[in-house]
Amino acid sequence: MNSSAIPPITEDDIAQYLANTPEFFERHAQLLTSVVLTSQHGQRAVSLQERQAEMLREKIKGLEQHIMELVRNGGENAAIADKVQQWARRMLAVREAADLVQAVQDGLQSLFDVPKVALRLWNVAPAWEQAPWTQGVSEDVRSFATSLTMPFCGPNLGFEAIGWLPQSAQVRSVALLPMRSGAMDDADAPAFGLLVLASDDAARFDSTMGTDFLTRMAELASAALARLR
Template identity: 30%
Template sequence: MTEEEVVQYLQNTPEFFERNPALLETLSVPHPLHGGAISLIERQVSMLRKSVAEYRGEFERLVAIARENEAIMKKSRRLVLKCLSCESLDDFAGVVEEVMREDFAVNYMSMVLFSEHELDTSIRTASWEAAEPILKEMLAQSGCYCGVLSVAESEFLFQSQSDSVMSSAIMPLVSREGGQVIYHGVLALGSSRLNHFDKEKGLLFLDFLADLLSALLLRLLP
């Protein structure tokens, strides 16, 4: 009988070792680390321990992510509740800046509203015609943007602080009318660390937060 036939027989007869348990104690296989011979049962126990360790590591990673998401949701809830009590655009900007700085540890923040008319607010405003050529590549993407800005984008959004901003998260403040996206402004968050804003894990939360802030802002716009 060839080796292939033995393998085929054992695959087709999974109950073989149940009928011959004593055989398991006599079989030996190479040790996965030092190469010495160990029994098949010892090898199975070793593999099971390795699997348990891997599952435990994955479980602990998922628990850590769940705790992080829970903390983020609590901070978001605080932001929304505080914004609901705002009666002016300046109140709104002040609350957003406070929560972003204290709860989310954001180093730099800039809010720009797009308007052709003067607004009753200290928030910086710019016409869409002036902002669109600079921000069009970033805003052309669906949802929020995470990463490094161009020099022109950074200077437009962060002005005198642009040289200190190494990575950014840009949240468009929009409304949707008849299937068309209307840009009312942007909220730019900046960090002095290059990879602070991670697009792989942060975009879903940022999109969620941008939608909430957009809805809250629309209540206060004239």
């Protein structure tokens, strides 16, 4: 038989053999102490057992950091959820429909520290057609709001709605939330308003940020503001 036809043994072959044959190290226990490796914490030589212990410690350290991150995120989410509940209670407590728009905006600024907030509604009941918060809304803005089935978060791209904000030229990042009946992602339901959250900080509303809470907030505000239609 031609030995050249036999493929050479590779490192992967050896690794697979050792993984599938754990009793190898039982039969050759001396290898655990006699094999010398370079420590990942310097150039000193360590045994295979010591190197394995180092790897386990690093893995445990990584898991601890991941757990701490999960705990921190869980705490932040709980705090945001509590603020959303407070905001919802405030909107439900509004007796006069005429005060709803201000309540929505004030709650966002006081509870969530949003620097700049603007809200416009359209297709409202006749009693509110001349209200300040119905003015300055073009057909383009209405179409844009209806096209949104999730919050837009990102840099100020010169949206027309930014002009509703005070000192709009300084705005660097925005979150745009459509107001519509039912779920935000219901593309069949036309928007009846647009809520603008903005900041002069370019990192405040980043395109990579999660939007779950913003979606819930938009749907809560939409439900509250439906009284004005």
